[in-house]
Amino acid sequence: MNNFVQFFTISLCCIYCLLTSPLQAKWMAHNFNVMGTAAEIRFYQPALMSEQQAQRLLVKLVDVMHQIDESMSPYKSNSELSQVNQEAHAKPLKVSADLLSVINKAQYIAKLSGGIFDITFASAGHLYQYREHIRPTELQLAQASKFINYQDIALDEKNSTIHFLKQGTKIDLGGIAKGFAVQKCLTILEQAGVEHALVNAGGDTGLLGDKLGKNWMVAIKHPRQPDKQAALLPLANEAISTSGDYERYFIEDGQRYHHILNPRTGKSAKKLVSVSVIGPDAMMTDALSTTVFILGRSAGFKLLEQFSGYEAIVIDNELNMHFSTGLVAN
Structure with a gap:
């Protein structure tokens, strides 16, 4: 074989390897603030997704969350x-x-x-x-x-x-908008071919697949000790949302006034201190965690029976933890 043929053959082999070998995959991650809370996006770059494509996808996801904030914030006068x-x-x-x-x-x-x-x-x-x-x-x-x-x-x-229908009516999407943002990002990730991802906005976390063969470990904050966890849950391919009386509140004359209001009284709900709902859709877990918080343990667990695939972990005023039927059975 002459030198030219040998060089040509080696070159073809190199080009073939470049075309057929997968691109180096890695975790992409970004932490930022949006919707009045800390947010995180993390996903495993698919083998056939280039670094440039992964970066563009990450930028797109961050933009989506900011756009939702700009649209649905009650605190921005031009939203x-x-x-x-x-x-x-x-x-x-x-x-x-x-x-x-x-x-x-x-x-x-x-x-x-x-x-x-x-x-x-x-x-x-x-x-x-x-x-x-x-x-x-x-x-x-x-x-x-x-x-x-x-x-x-x-x-x-x-x-x-x-x-x-009435002048004086106002709405606030604080109990559902972050879940919507998380779920929308998960949909975009899935459409882009991503199989392993975590999207978090405050108390709302959505998971796509697992963490490369392992469960994601998602913590529930201790409602009275900020530096501690009440529970650490192994989860995969689902969402979890936590509503608690410890995020936005003040205490006056020994009474806690927090942002989760009972619509029947206009006052802070008092039956529970923390509710975490687990299920397939982050927008639903977001709204249901608020709903169960207001209803209380018994009525809240009964309501969840109407929603297939959704379970809850609640913490009462004595800091006892309770699990809905599906979690107890498992």
Whole structure:
């Protein structure tokens, strides 16, 4: 074999190896703040995904979460949600597909829970300022609570509009929007061919697959000792959301005022201190953890029976931990 033929043959072999050998896979991760909380995205780069593609995917996911925040934050005066709260009482207001989808799901859970999950809690909720230790007077609360009623929201899916039937109605998606953001990111990851991923936003975590043959270990915070864990759960390919009375609160005269309000009273729910719901969809676990928190252990566990694949771990006021039927059986 002459030198030219030998060189040509070796070159072809090298090109073939480059084309057929998988690209080096690795974990991609990013920690950032969004939606008023710490967030994390972590995924295992598929073998045939280039470094550039993986970086672009990571940037896209972060952008998606920021876009949802810009749209659904009640604290940003120019957000789509703020516009709804300002204008939807006057006339039907056209909204984005994402916002309509989240409100529609919230209304679905409101109906099944008998109004316990109710995004119009914000009609009274906006009167609380937890950092400043401000709460409404009984008179202010009584007046504002008249506008807490999910049935005063008129949705038109065909025309993508929302209309408040009463002036004074306000909505807040704090009990469902982060779960929606997590689930949307998981969908994008799955469509991109990713098989192992974690997306977290505050108390909401979504998992795609496992951690390369091992379960993901997800911690539940201790509700009264911030540096400790109440439980460490081995999970894979599911979501978990935790609602607790220890995230946004203040204590006055020995009483804890926190952000999870009972829509029937406009006051902080008192039956539990922490609820974690596990299930297949992060938006649902987010909303259901809030709902079970307000209902309490017995009624909350009974409600979960309506939702196949969803289970809960609750911590009561004496810091005892309780498990729903499906978890006890397993």
